[in-house]
Amino acid sequence: MPLSGLDIFKLLPKTNCKDCGFPTCLAFAMQLAAGKTELEKCPHVSEQAKEALAEASQPPVLKVEIGVGDNSFKVGEETVVYRHDRTFVNQNAFAIAINDDDNSEKIDETINKINNLKYERVGQVLEINAVCLKNNSGNKENFFNVAEKIFGSCKKPIILVSENIEVLKESALKFKEKNPLIHGITTKNYEQLKQVVKDSGCPFVVRGKDFDEIAELTSNLRNDGIKNLIIDIGTRNLKGDFYNQIMLRRAAVYKKNRLFGYPTIVFPNELTSDPLKETLIASIFVAKYGSIIVLSNPRPENIFPLLVYRQNIYTDPRKPMAVEQKIYEINNPDSSSPVLITTNFSLTYFIISGEVESSKVPSWLLVMDVEGQSVLTAWAAGKFVPEMIANFVKKSGIEEKISRKELIVPGYVSQLQGELEEELGNGWKVIVGPREAGDVPKFLKAYVSSN
Numbered sequence: 001m002p003l004s005g006l007d008i009f010k011l012l013p014k015t016n017c018k019d020c021g022f023p024t025c026l027a028f029a030m031q032l033a034a035g036k037t038e039l040e041k042c043p044h045v046s047e048q049a050k051e052a053l054a055e056a057s058q059p060p061v062l063k064v065e066i067g068v069g070d071n072s073f074k075v076g077e078e079t080v081v082y083r084h085d086r087t088f089v090n091q092n093a094f095a096i097a098i099n100d101d102d103n104s105e106k107i108d109e110t111i112n113k114i115n116n117l118k119y120e121r122v123g124q125v126l127e128i129n130a131v132c133l134k135n136n137s138g139n140k141e142n143f144f145n146v147a148e149k150i151f152g153s154c155k156k157p158i159i160l161v162s163e164n165i166e167v168l169k170e171s172a173l174k175f176k177e178k179n180p181l182i183h184g185i186t187t188k189n190y191e192q193l194k195q196v197v198k199d200s201g202c203p204f205v206v207r208g209k210d211f212d213e214i215a216e217l218t219s220n221l222r223n224d225g226i227k228n229l230i231i232d233i234g235t236r237n238l239k240g241d242f243y244n245q246i247m248l249r250r251a252a253v254y255k256k257n258r259l260f261g262y263p264t265i266v267f268p269n270e271l272t273s274d275p276l277k278e279t280l281i282a283s284i285f286v287a288k289y290g291s292i293i294v295l296s297n298p299r300p301e302n303i304f305p306l307l308v309y310r311q312n313i314y315t316d317p318r319k320p321m322a323v324e325q326k327i328y329e330i331n332n333p334d335s336s337s338p339v340l341i342t343t344n345f346s347l348t349y350f351i352i353s354g355e356v357e358s359s360k361v362p363s364w365l366l367v368m369d370v371e372g373q374s375v376l377t378a379w380a381a382g383k384f385v386p387e388m389i390a391n392f393v394k395k396s397g398i399e400e401k402i403s404r405k406e407l408i409v410p411g412y413v414s415q416l417q418g419e420l421e422e423e424l425g426n427g428w429k430v431i432v433g434p435r436e437a438g439d440v441p442k443f444l445k446a447y448v449s450s451n
């Protein structure tokens, strides 16, 4: 169990030296217990105390990494039940299932689709994270042949699933350099597998039908110093799996129960054979709280909505998505090209730049840093106002790039026109652009043909 603030306080030097940035050791202890600061902030803590305190500084849901280097993903490290309490930390991973008894063409086709499925949205790349290979055939050689094939042709991390103890043991030792996730340890095979879990260092799934089985396994493994675990609980039934996911997160965060404080894996691919239903079930687990979600196919029509939904759920509500403040050149502008201005809220930038690009009109787009707010919000907050805009335009360097000093402002802030012209001075003219982004291409075409 994690330590309380007072338990932590007892292990601190109690000098109240303030080197950690807190006024007293007690204040630091309380913040550490709440997960709001890090132990490293106190430079005077003894090695002995560090060991005892390490537990307290870990998040309620531990972090687990699968794969290596650029070809890896992290899950867990979560500290809240509801995103609005703070934020969710590591987005869930989507894995696509492959059975080792699928025919060779089907396997090739699936790998090919997994490799190629990639979208860019508001500056982020959305893609599938892993392949989940299941030992359906029960045959060891077959399983390893397909695993080798996947490792050779797909860079995604792999989840290796088998009920055969020998296959599990060999998988962990044979592929440990690739750090695959091995599924899994049960109460029946625990004794035979625990040494290989230690020796390989690979993350393992603990599989139990209920909370008692999971607690027994995670407790035994913790006693052996093994915490690199993912939980698979339940009986492959939507209602039960949904309930279990919620209970695990609540036990980890509210009850601070370390036995349930691990990321989880769920299998919507085993809950239905209907692809649309599977997508719907997977979306439930994106929000509640599947860390790895296994799907039956990489069809874009099923995956894309899930990727976008995940992006929204795992966007940090405390940090607006923002792009860099600078002059963006669209369609190779020259000195006679129009100059538009907008704010650095990602969505605003991507929508406007997309419309300008589609207009085919060479343009300069000035993007002003307003802490990631949209145009109207920034204006209402006093961050997109004439004085600040004029200051930004003058310092941006746009004047050296253009021959005609005309600045097109978003239609929603037309009221800025007069004052902004005054602030800009030096012959600048302010033009009011359209209110809706969709009208930008028409506006730009009319603007360039009338000049």
Ligand code: SF4
Pocket (backbone or CB within 6 Å): 012, 013, 014, 015, 016, 017, 018, 019, 020, 021, 022, 023, 024, 025, 028, 041, 042, 043, 044, 045
């Ligand atoms: S740096 Fe350490 S010893 Fe100093 S006040 Fe903070 S917790 Fe106490």
